[in-house]
Amino acid sequence: MTSPISPFLGVLVLLLVAIALGAIILVASGVLLPKIKPNNPQAEKLAPFECGAPLQQPNARHRYSVKFYLTAMLFILFDVEAAFLLPWAVQYKQNLGSFWIMLAFFATLLVGFIYAWGKGAFEWEK
Amino acid sequence: MPMTLTQLVVMALLQIVLLLAFVMMLVPLITFAERKVIAYVQVRLGATRTAGGLWGAQAGRTHKSRTLTGGLNGLMWYLGRVPMLSIFRGLPVFIADAVKLLTKEDIVPEGADKAVFILSPAISVISAFTVFSAVAFAPGALFTFPAWFPIVGGLPFNAFLTDINVGLLFILGISSVGVYGIVLGAWASNSKYPLLGGLRSAAQIISYEVPLTLSLLVPVILTGSLNFNEMARRTATEVHWLAIPLLFVGFFIYTTCAFAETNRVPFDLAEAETELVSGFHTEYTGMKFSFYFLAEYANMILVSALAAGFFLGGHYLLPFGFQTFLMKAGETAWFNQPSILFFLGKVLFLLFVFIWVRATLPRYRYDQLMHVGWKYLIPYTLVLIFVAALIRYIA
Numbered sequence: 001m002t003s004p005i006s007p008f009l010g011v012l013v014l015l016l017v018a019i020a021l022g023a024i025i026l027v028a029s030g031v032l033l034p035k036i037k038p039n040n041p042q043a044e045k046l047a048p049f050e051c052g053a054p055l056q057q058p059n060a061r062h063r064y065s066v067k068f069y070l071t072a073m074l075f076i077l078f079d080v081e082a083a084f085l086l087p088w089a090v091q092y093k094q095n096l097g098s099f100w101i102m103l104a105f106f107a108t109l110l111v112g113f114i115y116a117w118g119k120g121a122f123e124w125e126k
Numbered sequence: 127m128p129m130t131l132t133q134l135v136v137m138a139l140l141q142i143v144l145l146l147a148f149v150m151m152l153v154p155l156i157t158f159a160e161r162k163v164i165a166y167v168q169v170r171l172g173a174t175r176t177a178g179g180l181w182g183a184q185a186g187r188t189h190k191s192r193t194l195t196g197g198l199n200g201l202m203w204y205l206g207r208v209p210m211l212s213i214f215r216g217l218p219v220f221i222a223d224a225v226k227l228l229t230k231e232d233i234v235p236e237g238a239d240k241a242v243f244i245l246s247p248a249i250s251v252i253s254a255f256t257v258f259s260a261v262a263f264a265p266g267a268l269f270t271f272p273a274w275f276p277i278v279g280g281l282p283f284n285a286f287l288t289d290i291n292v293g294l295l296f297i298l299g300i301s302s303v304g305v306y307g308i309v310l311g312a313w314a315s316n317s318k319y320p321l322l323g324g325l326r327s328a329a330q331i332i333s334y335e336v337p338l339t340l341s342l343l344v345p346v347i348l349t350g351s352l353n354f355n356e357m358a359r360r361t362a363t364e365v366h367w368l369a370i371p372l373l374f375v376g377f378f379i380y381t382t383c384a385f386a387e388t389n390r391v392p393f394d395l396a397e398a399e400t401e402l403v404s405g406f407h408t409e410y411t412g413m414k415f416s417f418y419f420l421a422e423y424a425n426m427i428l429v430s431a432l433a434a435g436f437f438l439g440g441h442y443l444l445p446f447g448f449q450t451f452l453m454k455a456g457e458t459a460w461f462n463q464p465s466i467l468f469f470l471g472k473v474l475f476l477l478f479v480f481i482w483v484r485a486t487l488p489r490y491r492y493d494q495l496m497h498v499g500w501k502y503l504i505p506y507t508l509v510l511i512f513v514a515a516l517i518r519y520i521a
Contacts, residue, residue, distance in 0.1 A: 007289055009135070009138060010287040011287070011296070013138040013142060014138070014259040015252070017146070018252040022251055022252050022417070026414075028413075029413035030232060037229040037230065038230075039232075041233070043236075046236040047235065048236070048316055048317035048318070048409065049319055049320075049408050050318075059316065060316050061313065062321075067329075068325050068328075071332065071333055071496075074333075075335070078336040079339065082343070085511070086343065089511075090351065092515065092518060096518070099515055099516075110508075113505075122501055124492060
């Protein structure tokens with residue numbers, strides 16, 4: 001019990017149980033139950049959802065708005081920032097002087113935030 | 127007393143059985159509560175016809191089943207006659223839902239990436255379940271096994287699976303994995319509406335994850351810990367009085383982000399019926415659909431548990447750190463004891479708030495959603511963190 005990783009044993013067991021549960025239900029529903037539940041595939045039924053009209057584009061994986069990429073990039077920026085803040089927040093009580101260092105970090109971040117704002121990175125409708 | 131590996135694993139398995147039973151039983155009950163609460167908000171009755179209705183379409187309606195000899199049907203019907211219990215007349219509808227989902231035909235659409243299509247709902251549900259390993263429902267043991275009990279006799283049965291020191295980080299990390307299930311499932315469907323819904327959902331979830339993480343930094347700064355038990359105890363009982371309004375504001379920002387994280391109204395743009403049919407799971411049927419469903423509701427329970435744990439006073443009676451004042455009355459007073467009931471009560475109340483909001487608010491537009499996330503919530507949370515750090519600095 002003194003090992004630092006032993007508390008994570010429960011996490012591992014739950015992960016394995018969750019995977020097993022998912023696999024069992026998927027197998028049961030996909031392999032065993034089709035014997036008793038309806039299984040009647042038809043061309044119309046298997047076609048991707050469309051509002052009654054014949055499908056014009058069989059492949060739906062088109063290019064999409066660059067805004068989604070931009071959002072993902074901004075997310076990485078700010079989530080890494082949050083990841084930096086977490087260890088600081090934990091040890092902050094023992095090291096109050098780090099307040100000023102964090103203030104400098106915040107100021108740097110704020111410059112980037114204002115820049116992204118000014119560039120219109122947060123605007124969705126044009 | 128040191129536990130052997132067998133004891134650890136068996137204990138973990140017993141806890142997991144209870145935990146998963148709790149989550150998987152709560153999810154259908156939430157869906158039933160959702161029907162009922164929304165119905166009553168809209169001045170209608172909601173589900174009432176399935177009083178024991180699995181045993182016949184005429185359940186609770188024919189004279190035969192209204193007699194006491196009508197078995198479960200009759201019993202449910204008589205229970206439904208009691209004014210306060212009449213709300214439970216539609217209760218078995220969740221069993222009917224489960225049976226329907228289990229026996230519904232599985233459709234894999236043409237052109238779909240079959241392996242990804244089948245695996246991605248499992249990714250969502252596995253991450254939604256695994257997160258609960260770091261959630262503490264009470265700070266201590268629920269009971270101790272009697273000594274005659276095989277393998278784990280004499281050991282305490284804790285209300286938490288693990289007490290890891292990086293609990294919050296673990297929760298944030300694993301719950302983010304769920305977004306892969308949504309994106310991959312949407313992409314694998316090879317259909318327009320799921321693809322658009324999945325993209326929207328992913329952009330929304332990652333956008334709101336930033337203010338969500340930042341608002342959770344407030345209790346981390348105030349407590350100096352990432353351990354769930356430690357944070358819940360300290361935010362409830364040991365905060366400076368200046369931090370109480372801070373936790374109050376933080377709670378509202380956190381809850382707003384939590385609504386967006388779980389794709390709930392008013393932020394359910396990912397499944398905006400008027401635009402996207404039903405979003406990323408348009409092509410899903412049967413058990414694979416119910417996996418997404420289960421994951422969404424399990425995530426609701428999770429975010430409610432985090433809000434209850436870190437802002438609403440965790441396992442103690444009063445929210446927002448007000449318990450600090452009560453603690454002056456002494457540790458032994460009944461209202462200063464941590465209890466699983468306080469915690470579950472708060473979680474259930476927050477789940478009710480989820481339904482309440484769904485019945486009350488209209489849906490946002492997508493650009494409004496992104497504006498709220500990036501232009502309001504992130505600056506607000508940055509100010510909150512600054513104020514929290516300042517309070518720790520001066521006090």
